[in-house]
Amino acid sequence: MKIAVFSAQPYDQLFLDEVNRRGYASCDHELSYLKAQLSVDTAVLAQGFDAVCVFVNDQLDAPVLASLSRYGVRAVLLRCAGFNQLDVKAAARLKLFVARVPAYSPEAVAEHTIALIMTLNRHTHRAYNRVREGNFALDGLLGFTLHGKTVGIVGTGRIGMATARILKGFGCRVLGYDPVPAAGFEALGEAVDLDVLLADSDIVSLHCPLLDTTRHLIDARTLAKMKRGAMLVNTSRGALVDTAAVIAALKTRYLGALAIDVYEQESSLFFQDRSGDIIDDDVFQRLLSFPNVLVTGHQGFFTVEAMREIAEVTFHNLQCFVDGSPCANVVHGEP
Ligand code: NAD
Numbered sequence: 001m002k003i004a005v006f007s008a009q010p011y012d013q014l015f016l017d018e019v020n021r022r023g024y025a026s027c028d029h030e031l032s033y034l035k036a037q038l039s040v041d042t043a044v045l046a047q048g049f050d051a052v053c054v055f056v057n058d059q060l061d062a063p064v065l066a067s068l069s070r071y072g073v074r075a076v077l078l079r080c081a082g083f084n085q086l087d088v089k090a091a092a093r094l095k096l097f098v099a100r101v102p103a104y105s106p107e108a109v110a111e112h113t114i115a116l117i118m119t120l121n122r123h124t125h126r127a128y129n130r131v132r133e134g135n136f137a138l139d140g141l142l143g144f145t146l147h148g149k150t151v152g153i154v155g156t157g158r159i160g161m162a163t164a165r166i167l168k169g170f171g172c173r174v175l176g177y178d179p180v181p182a183a184g185f186e187a188l189g190e191a192v193d194l195d196v197l198l199a200d201s202d203i204v205s206l207h208c209p210l211l212d213t214t215r216h217l218i219d220a221r222t223l224a225k226m227k228r229g230a231m232l233v234n235t236s237r238g239a240l241v242d243t244a245a246v247i248a249a250l251k252t253r254y255l256g257a258l259a260i261d262v263y264e265q266e267s268s269l270f271f272q273d274r275s276g277d278i279i280d281d282d283v284f285q286r287l288l289s290f291p292n293v294l295v296t297g298h299q300g301f302f303t304v305e306a307m308r309e310i311a312e313v314t315f316h317n318l319q320c321f322v323d324g325s326p327c328a329n330v331v332h333g334e335p
Pocket of ligand 1: 081082102103106109154155156157159160177178180182208209210213214235236237261262298299300302
């Protein structure tokens with residue numbers, strides 16, 4: 001099989017080549033690594049390939065899928081869990097095989113969520129810079145003790161549960177909201193409705209998928225329901241949060257702090273070195289100007305273990321397609 005790997009970074013090549021070299025199921029596939037993000041303008045690059053392998057910010061809407069199909073592509077391999085960027089109906093209409101990596105390492109994202117909370121709360125990022133410059137003053141570095149605080153988990157799926165497990169270890173009171181409550185969550189915390197979670201939590205952490213119903217789940221109305229001074233954490237998908245509303249709440253000091261690993265307009269920024277560029281996104285730049293905002297560039301998943309799992313499962317999905325065997329990771333329905 002000839003596979004065009006879009007949005008390819010050196011680390012993608014490292015882990016995918018490692019599995020391919022081993023010869024997954026005795027097959028040796030031909031992988032071409034393309035820096036370009038998949039879009040209606042770049043779909044032409046897939047001409048002559050049997051499959052494309054894509055990541056979170058590659059576009060898979062109806063026009064892109066139609067182009068891929070026209071160019072002879074028969075399989076779309078997502079090397080991620082979320083598939084909010086995919087037009088599922090269009091893919092089915094075009095009879096494209098689409099499979100994802102549903103759970104490469106929930107703990108990786110959960111641990112990054114905790115890293116964000118701890119960094120933002122105890123200001124270790126600022127302390128690091130201060131100490132290197134010989135500044136040992138503590139003013140501005142005051143945090144709170146996490147033990148005993150209430151943390152609300154919105155979406156108690158794989159990552160939400162992993163986050164809840166860690167927080168329980170910290171001695172936090174954990175609240176969870178999920179329209180489909182997870183079995184076993186009651187051992188970690190209390191299942192409540194969203195309004196109660198927002199009102200009671202010192203930290204609200206988002207772990208639900210991006211759907212039409214969850215787009216801007218956090219907006220001016222829901223921010224007003226949160227505790228004054230609470231921290232909001234989003235490691236799920238950027239569009240769960242209305243960034244303009246969050247900026248307004250930060251400016252009035254109602255929202256105490258914000259940590260994000262994802263951003264609604266991230267596709268033109270994240271996963272690239274833009275350090276020499278003028279960034280045109282004024283909303284993003286405003287976010288960076290707050291001392292109580294911490295942003296990472298969608299790295300929650302980025303551990304050796306998760307990258308290995310992504311590569312393994314991607315080749316497993318490809319093999320299912322080649323063999324025509326049942327594949328549990330085929331995408332249908334909502335993300
Ligand atoms: P999952 O499917 O195991 O869990 C998602 C949970 O959200 C489910 O239990 C579902 O019932 C719940 N949910 C659906 N609608 C909801 C709503 N309106 N309110 C509250 N909960 C709702 O998924 P997961 O593996 O835990 O991943 C969660 C999200 O994390 C993914 O959708 C993806 O967007 C994101 N993610 C981010 C990274 C990263 O690197 N930052 C990596 C992987 C996944």
